[in-house]
Amino acid sequence: MSTLYFLIPIALVFCVVTLKLVLWAIQSGQYRDLDRDAHIIFEDDSTNPKDPMDE
Amino acid sequence: MPKCSPMATASVQNELNEKLGDACCYHCGEHLATPALFFSVINQTQQPMCCAGCKAVADLIVESGMSSFYSQRTHYAETPPAELGQNPYPSYDLSELKLDSDHSATTDGQKVLFLIGGMTCAACSWLIERQVLKTPGVKTARVNLTESTLSADIDANTDPVKLMQTVAELGYRFQPFRRSERTKLLAQENTDMLKRLAVAGLGMMQVGMFAIALHAGELQGMALEYQQLMRWVSLPIAVFVTVYSGGRFFVSAWSHIKYGAVVMDLPIAIACSLALAASVYATLSATGEVYFDSVVMFIFFLLLARYLEHRSRFKASLSLQKIQDQLPRLATRVRGNTTEQCSIKQLSYGDRIRIFAGDTIPLDGIVVRGVSDIDESTFTGESVPRSVRPDDTLFAGTVNIKQTLDLEIRSEPDSTKLKALEDAIAYAETQKPKVAQIADQIAGVFIIGILSIACATAYYWWQHQPEHALWIALSVLVVSCPCALGLATPAALTAAAQRLRQLGAIIRGDNAIERLSQIDTVIFDKTGTLTDGQFECVETIILGEQPAEDYFALAQALQSHSAHPVASAFSNATHNDPTDATLRTAIQALRDPSAQYAPERNAQGLSFEHVGHAYLLGNAAFLTKCTLEGQWPTQNLHWLGLSIDARVVALFGLRDKLRPDASKLVNDFKSSGLRTVLLTGDASPHARSLALKLPFDDAAFGLSPQAKLDYLSRLHQRGHKVLMVGDGINDAAVLAQADTGIAVSQAADLARAKADIVVTNLDLKPIRWAHVLARKTRTVIKQNLFWALSYNVIAIPLACLGHIPPWLAAIGMSLSSLIVVLNSLRLKTLARA
Structure with a gap:
């Protein structure tokens, strides 16, 4: 059980790093448009149905 | 449809x-x-x-x-405007664009920001980005769907106006965009809230983990040393979250108390600090219970609910309303003997512009020609109009209500008028609807009640089971939710206003929806409202000696000073000069912008005197003193007579068409049990035959604006709630007096200013939708209030009895607010039934 004295601080360090990353992402505007980004994955240009005569 | x-x-x-x-x-x-x-x-x-x-x-x-x-796509696109082929942005040039948008030069080009109207789903943003990227010279294009904006990097020598045309071709509305200070502030707040939410979320995970260890330890037996370790680790995290994420609750509660107001943040702050203090004491003394996990979870759920609420309000505030109100308004510029339409932005100091009756004055200036009355109520609140004549000063934002004026501009084309309009809109937004005001008052009383109940509960449990007293009191404080009560009405109204905007109508002031849901009578104006306002001359009877074209040219010259829909029948007349000297001089005088001549105008017609001759153009009632060879024709047309020196020389038979969706609109109102009434200033047989085609319960013809008002006040005396649908200056008073006024598209500025709802589409459908939506909104508000009340009635006694632990109470409270918001959001998806 005494490993807890060692492991909990390590976990806390990870937590602080994660927090820093999240705050940086928010500050840099990555969460400004939550409506659009949810759909970007569907926007694949290769699925564009093209007229074969055009090629 | x-x-x-x-x-x-x-x-x-x-x-x-x-x-x-x-x-x-x-x-x-x-x-x-x-x-x-x-x-x-x-x-x-x-x-x-x-x-x-x-x-x-x-x-x-x-x-x-x-x-x-x-x-x-997940939603249908908006119906594009019919005149799609034309370029709707001819009047913007680059310098204006820089003035109007957050436009900035970069090292290798320029960055521009536009506001886009008509985006219905994520596929729209994809479509716009692709299309813009195809334009030569565009390096990057990025659509922000939440803000409805497009930001693009383009080459230094690419014209941004081209981008606007590209997007307009896809059927979207488009406009340079400058973020207002308020919008920037809201965006900043959005970021801050997200940060606080993130801190609370991460903190909740950590403290939750330790809490699970503690609870498991209680069951299995855990050494006090390790219990204390868990507590000591939780303590700084919980304190940090409370200060960083929950700080707002304390600040807001305190600043409201200073002014003697009680808000929901007060019980929240009390609950947080009590629970935190008790836990810190328990940790320091190594006794009792800790509630760190409850405190952090509580703050997280509260912030989550508030963030979602803020997000929906943030969207509403980026109002697409602006795109309607700020589209370059046109002015009629007078140059020598000709007039031309131009954007208000193109006007400069010293230009002459013609202001028709019913138009808003776009820029400050002095009168150079004509006599009229000016409504300055937007500025002074004074409803009695001011009479003006040449050399009098006019202010932007005021409305010309009587006759045509020529104005010389004496101000730089800054945004004086827009400023006034924006102020008016901001004022409308601050007006809280009555239901919301009552809810706010109830919430205040409610919170004081909750504080007392919590004290009583704590006292009772302290007497019987002191170890439970603290957390039961906390639960009572937390579980009660006046937020749901406070949100019930505004959430529904905001959602309804947003939906209605998509459907093609703008609401001014929240009270409009409430009143619209209660109407039982609908009054329609005819000309320009049920009919499309465009007249055509289909019959001409000549009684004088001159050729028809010459009389027509005179009528055209007279009507060019009028904004009445009838004038549209004469707009395409030829500009040839008549051979007859009297006619020629009269026409020249009327067309000459520098001269002081303008016809006198009233509801029935126009009169004009020039070198001893009197010219009258109007309906039968207007020409009673003139001699007419024969009878007025009985044909079902709107007849206008032209008389010179008290002798009628020509008769023009005009016809206006019913709008295609007019009959459906009246039928729909009728079938939903409302009384339908037609009030029109038109007394012609044509109006009567038109009225017979539609199912009106009552119809009155040839009414003056005052007679329309009298009719309305009789309805009010009998206790009817009235909706007025109109477009003209003559309807403005009725629009203002009726319980709800709806101005159709292309209505006169004065009518728009007096109406509660302004239709922006070219058709009448949004009127029907607005009514359906208003009724639906009323139902949703009732559901919201019912839910908020019953939740509290059930949850508070349960909490008092000790059946709800604090963390569950926090979830319950947040959920009850969320349910209110989600229920209201149903209005946004209301189909165009």
Whole structure:
């Protein structure tokens, strides 16, 4: 059980790093448009149905 | 016309509809009453289109190889305007653009920001980005769907106006955009809230982990040393979260107490600090219970609920309303003997502009010609109009209510008028609806009640089971939710206003929806409202000696000073000069912008005197003193007579068309149990025959504006709630006096200013939708209030009895607010039934 004295601080360090990353992402505007980004994955240009005569 | 309901996929919906023998426009989802006249081939399938505008947009999308737009969209597109082919942005040049938008030069080009109207789903943003990127010179384009903006990096020598045209061709509205200070502030607040939420969320995970260890340890037996370790680790995290994420609750509670107001943040702050203090004490003394996990979870759920609420309000505040109000307004510039339409932005100091009756004065200036009355109520609040004549000063934002004036501009074209309009809108937004005011008062009383109940509960449990007293009191404080009560009305009204904006109407002030839901009588104006306001001259009877074209030219010259819809019948007259000297001088005098002549105007006609001759143009009642050879024709037309020196020389038979959706509108109102009334200033047989075609319960003809008001006040005396639908200056008073006023598109500025709801589409459908939506909104508000009340009635006694632990109370409270918001958001998806 005494490993807890060692492991909990390590976990806390990870937590602080994660927090820093999240705050940086928010500050840099990555969460400004939550409506659009949810759909970007569907926007694949290769699925564009093209007229074969055009090629 | 109903739209097809939101679709699973467009093609499935369309197949369904076709099986039912009821097809939809593939592009905008409009129901097709008749077999489709327009078709576009999309993904090798022929699809029906409702109008040329939709077909043009669909063809463009297919030609650009972007037809996957149709398989990816989740909502139908907006119906594009009919006049799509024309370039709607001829009047912007680069310098104006820089003035109007957050435009900035970069090292290798320029960065521009636009506001886009008409985006319905994520596929729209994809479509716009692709299309803009194809324009030569565009390096990056990025659509922000939440803000409805497009930001683009373009080459230094590329004209941003081209981008606007590109997007307009796809059927979207488009305008340079400058973020207002308020918008920037809201965006900043959005970021701050997200940060606080993130801290609370991460903190909740950590403290929650330790809490699970503690609870498990209680069951299995855990050494005090390790219990204390868990507590000591939780303590700093919980304190940090409370200070960083929950700090706002304390600040807000305190600043309200200073002014003697009680808000929901107060019980929240008390609950947080009590629980935290007790836990810190328990940790320091190594006794009792800790509630660190409850505190952090509580703050997280509260922030989550507030963030979601803030997000929906943030969206509403980026109002697309602006795109309607700020579109370059046109002015009539006078240059020598000719007039031309130009954007207000193109005017400069010293230009002469013509202001027709009913128009808003766009810039400060002095009168150089004409006599009229000016309504300055927007500025002074004074409802009595001011009489003006040459050399008098006029202010931007005031309204010319009587006759045509020529104005010389004496101010730089800054945004004086827009400022005034924005102030008016901001004022309307601050008006809280009555129901919301009552809810706020109730909430105040409610919170004091909750504090007392919590104290009483704590006292009771302290007497009997002191170890439970603290957390039960906390639960009572937390579980009660006046937020749901406070949100019930504004959430629904905001959602309804947003939906209505999408459907093509703007609401001024929240009270409008509330009142619209209660109406039992609808009054319609005829000309310009039920009819499309465009007259055509179909019959001419000449009684004088001169050729018809010459009399027509005189009528045209007279009517060029009038903004009455009838004037549209004469707008396409030829400009040839008559041979007759008297006629010629009169026409020249009327056309000469530098001269001091303008015809006198009243409800029935125009009169003009020039070198001893009297010219009158008006209806039969206006020309009673003039001699007429023979009788007024009995044909069902709107007849105007032209008289020179008290002798009628020509009769013009005018006709106006019923709007295509007018009869459906009246029928729909009628079938939902409302009284329908037609009040028109038109006394002609044509008006009567038109009224017979529609199911009116009552109709009155040849009414003056005052008579319309009298009719309205009689209805009010009998206790009726009245909706007025109108467009003209003569309707403005009735629009203002009626319980709800709706001004149709192309209405005079004065009518728009007095109306509660302004239709921005070119048709009448939004009027019906507004009414349906208002009734629906009322139902939703009732549901919200019922839910908020019953939640509290059930949850508070349960908490007092000790059945609800604090963390569950926090979830319950947040959920009850969320349910209110979600229920209100249903209004945003209301189909165009």
